[in-house]
Amino acid sequence: MQSKSLTLKALDIVSLILLAVSTYLALVFAPTEAVMGQVQRVFYFHVATAWVGMLGFIAAGLSGIAYLRSGDPKWDRIEVAAVEISLVFFFIAIVLGAIWARPVWNTWWTWDPRLTTAAITELIYIAYFMLRQGIEDPDRRARFGAVYTLVGAVSVPITFMAIRLFRTIHPVVIGTQSAEAQGGFNMTGDMKIAFFFALFAFTVIFVDLFWHRIRIGELADQVEQLKLKVMR
């Protein structure tokens, strides 16, 4: 078994440090928001985790297409890794968002485009894993997985647009926001530092986790092959 490469080890350490610094910036360094108070601090990690979920979603869709075009099992491993990470981080983003929404919107949940789309994306991911679990032949499992990620990757943006045709109350902190949005605010300089640092930190953490997960996938495939060899 190959041991972890030095770059990956270094990346682990960098990720940990970045996470610690980002936590400090979000919880201590950034000023308390005037209207919402301490709960607004959730925002830094909420957006950062949703961003990672998004990165995973895009990576999954692209590797699905790459798998169908090339048939290289490498892309299948990348796709599974991306879906798994995206599943976890969207879940964290949803939970953090709910914690923020309870005092600000006075409800844990609302059927807003982003919330609903995130929830549906989670359901698509769960369906994806159930589909894979039900197929023994690794080649077919990879093909079906890739087809389903492709279908999901196309349908999720359409779902988002469809729900967006209703009104939304989700605030848009960067860019223009609709008049009905509730809980929006303007970021001050220190808030921006905490915010962009969180985005950067979580992007690095994403790369680190992604790398780890792909490596685990490779090792799992090797184990499977060795098992087959022993059985023969």
Added chain:
Amino acid sequence: MPTPSHASFAKAVAAVAWKDLAAELRSRELVSAMLVFSLLVILIFNFALELDIATRRSVTAGVLWATFAFAGTLGLNRSMAVEKDRGCLDGLLLAPVDRSAIYFGKVLSNLSFMLIVEAIVLPVYSLLYNTNLFHPGLLAVILLGSIGYTAVGTLLSSMAVQTRTRDVMLPILLFPVAVPILIAAVKASGGYLSGADMQDILPWLNLLIAYDVIFTAIAFMVFDYVVEE
């Protein structure tokens, strides 16, 4: 311009669809199951929602589409399971035609089953709840929605029947990706039923058409990977 290859493609599609329709004409097991199931769903909604006159006006579109979606999965699943069980799919795949012809043939037959069920459910619902559902716009929405639903459903059901948990797999795969159809169809149907302006309905119709085109194209491109051995 129809070239010979186009003509033979259309012929292959028609042959696959006709095979299903002829089998159904003799057994009538699929459409009758979907139909009875639809009526039961409406019955359940009746008690679940207390469909009095005031509620009815606002929920009719939702009840109809939930019924169609549930009955649709039943039909899609069964229509593919039959192919798989009796080894028909292998036979079809051996046929010297383009694989996508098989896909379009199955879509055509699945769509016909859904439309037949809808054609019976609509008057029954009108009769039971004394609501007039015969609005040309509503019929167009039902057609567009059913096309999109069967286009994705046929692709996903051909994956679902090849899994170990095939009886439960299709709705789990299909519902989350069919959400845009359901949203747009419910909104557009509700719009027609409440006499909303065409301006308010048009975006939903466009969404339905876009979904139909996009997903038919995707299914056409990836169907090969789904049936490949």
